[in-house]
Amino acid sequence: MRLHPARIFMSARWFVVLVTAISFVFAPLQQIVHAAPLKGFDALQVSSSGSGTFIMKPGEVKPFTIQFKNIGAKAWANSGPGYVSIYTYEPKYRTSAFVGPGWKTSIQPTVMKELSRTFGEVGTITFDLKAPTKTGTYKETFNLAADDIAWIPGGLFTVNIVVEDPKKAESVASAPMINPTPLPTPQTPPTQPVTTSPSGLSAFTLIRSSKKVTAKGGEVVDYTVGIKNTGTVAWNRGEIRVPDVAIASVSLAADTRHTSWLSTNVLVASATQIIQPGSLEYFAFKFKAPKLAGTHTVRYVFAANNTVIPDFSVDIPVEVTENSKDAFDAPIVNPLTTLTPPTTLTTPVSFSMTEPMLRVGILIVDGETNNEVTISCASDWKLVGGDGSLLAEMAAGTHLTALYKTSRYWFDRGNGMEKTNNFLRFVPNEPNAICTVENWDRRNRGSDRPYNRYHNILELRHNDKKERTWLINELPMELYLKGLGETSNISHMEYQKALITAARTYATYHFERGTKRAAEFFHITGYADDQVYRGYDQEAQSPRIVQSVNETRGVTVTIEGRTAITPYFSRSDGRTRDWSEVWGGTVSWLVGKPAPCDKEKGFKLWGHGVGMSAMEALCMANRGQGWEQILNYFYTGIQLTRRWE
DSSP, X not given: OOOOOOOOBOOSOOOOOBXXXXXXXXXXGGGOXXXXXXXXXXXXXXXXXXXXXXXXXXXXXXXXXXXXXXXXXXXXXXXXXXXXXXXXXXXXXXXXXXXXXXXXXSSOOOBOSSSEEOTTXXXXXXXXXXXXXXXXXXXXXXXXXXXXXXXXXXXXXXXXXEEOOHHHHTOSTTOOBSSSSOOOSOOOOOSSOOOOOTTSOOEEEEEESOSSEEEOTXXXXXXXXXXXXXXXXXXXXXXXXXXXXXXXXXXXXXXXXXXXXXXXXXXXXXXXXXXXXXXXXXXXXXXXXXXXXXXXXXXXXXXXXXXXXXXXXXXXXXXEOSOOTTSSOOOOSSOOOOOSSOOOTTSOOOOOSOOOEEEEEEEEOSGGGTTOEEEEESSOEEEEETTSOEEEEEOTTOOEEEEEETTEEEEESSSSEEEESSOEEEEESSTTOEEEETXXXXXXXXXXXXXXXXXXXXXXXXXXXXXXXXXXXXXXXXXXXXXXXXXXXXXXXXXXXXXHHHHHHHHHHHHHHOTTTGGGTSSXXXXXXXXOBOTHHHHHTOHXXXXXXXHTTTEEEEETTXXXXXXXXXXXXXXXXXXXXXXXXXXXXXXXXXXXXXXXXXXXXXXXXXXXXXXXXXXXXXXXXXXHHHHHHHSXXXXXXXXXX
16 A cells, blocks of 8 residues: 655654663654644544553563544544554554554554544554563654555654663663663661551652752753652552642742643653552653752652642752843833832822733643633633634633644634634633633642633633643733632631732732743743632632732832832741842842741741741731731831722
């Protein structure tokens, strides 16, 4: 047979792979430049097994599955003319070194599992891969094909395999790594028994590639940890994740996310199918160093069997030698107003400014949602193009699916897939009505609620610079603050007011300067690298926080008529730090202060240490001090200014 090739360009970036493992590595979906649909055939890879590493012995057999969504006009079938299967590729029809039981031929592993798949449906390719008997590094490329008709654009994928003698894998010292930093001698296990949770889950970091990382702000770091299952139950899957809740400007204040991550909050997952108690699993991943110079601890959590293991985290000390280029020092590009002389809370003022409309990046649209979003709104709503054109009118509660692919935006309102060159805005007819991301549920990340409902406008927009697509929430500043997950609803309200005011100031600072996310068309993210924002579900369960937002409405921290920088962090070791002590230079209102409650409780520093210690601020509130006193204690010589009604 003869197939018609389609040009498909793959990203050259791969996950880090241990040579003690067999690894199936795929270029991230958002970095694949797809060819145009060919003869009506087009595909989008939506999932695959083996995102990390498969521990296999020479000659061992394991199943492999990859799924593609049909996004072309032609239906797929697993039999008859033009049936859908995969062949070896680059070069085409090469006899594979991985031929396993049940392969159709040595160049064609299998056909699509399902009888047929039409537009929008997902087809499955499952076959066995047999590791070669000889140790070494191997590579195999496959391509999805409509037999005798076309190579299907978007169907190209590559398998990288490293096979090593299993006896050598047991010795860390004898196992060379792609990461040039050698693994040190394993850490000594704790002398006390490891506490096991009621679920039988516990873990211990036995090996790490480096005890301390030294990097420039924003620099990409390669890191490997060996985590031992010290519990009583086997792990079907282990994941290193970003903590679900964190305070802005603590250890994850900088954007540590790297494009190689599996999703916005999962760095890497185990490849071994079953990790028995007592077994060790390696996790290799990349992250970005915090942006600001100083000493940081980057903290990730670990989930086994989709449950975050309590009292365990992967803590990585990072010494940042110099600031990232975009760290804090940027000119005002979107001024709210110039306050000269400063207008304080006690000074009558005629409010001439309006409340800012903040743009928050809430979700990177990737494999977690099959690279698309499905939106509905509680009121009648419309789909509007980025050029202002009306694309669709939708009734309350009706769904619309949208995605970005091949330099176009696509949407399906029930009439089949339509396309436009302009980004997409989902706009409720009733201002600030609730819109829901129907195919996203944070309970899949271990949260107690979906946290997928948002006030006002949602926007789907691709960023060519970073090759990723964001879902953005555009809403008034005060509604944004009501959806923050920076503190619990039951904490002291004076503390809440202080924290909300600092958070409002943080958001206003970046709104005015476009500092952090201008290249991606929004102001800040909804994640811990900025401030944890969970939308309407958070607001609905936090009436006291809503009250704290209302009672401090429009108030920001200012200095000499300008919006101040108001860093805050989790807790200190008994004192806060001067700005100069951590980041160099002088900021007059950020000077070190005693934190007696933190000292009395024997806390260790968690975070950068500059500005307000959240735990000390909570203690001050519990002692009867008001929110204005708390802010004036941590930020010297400031004014509290109401900027809008």
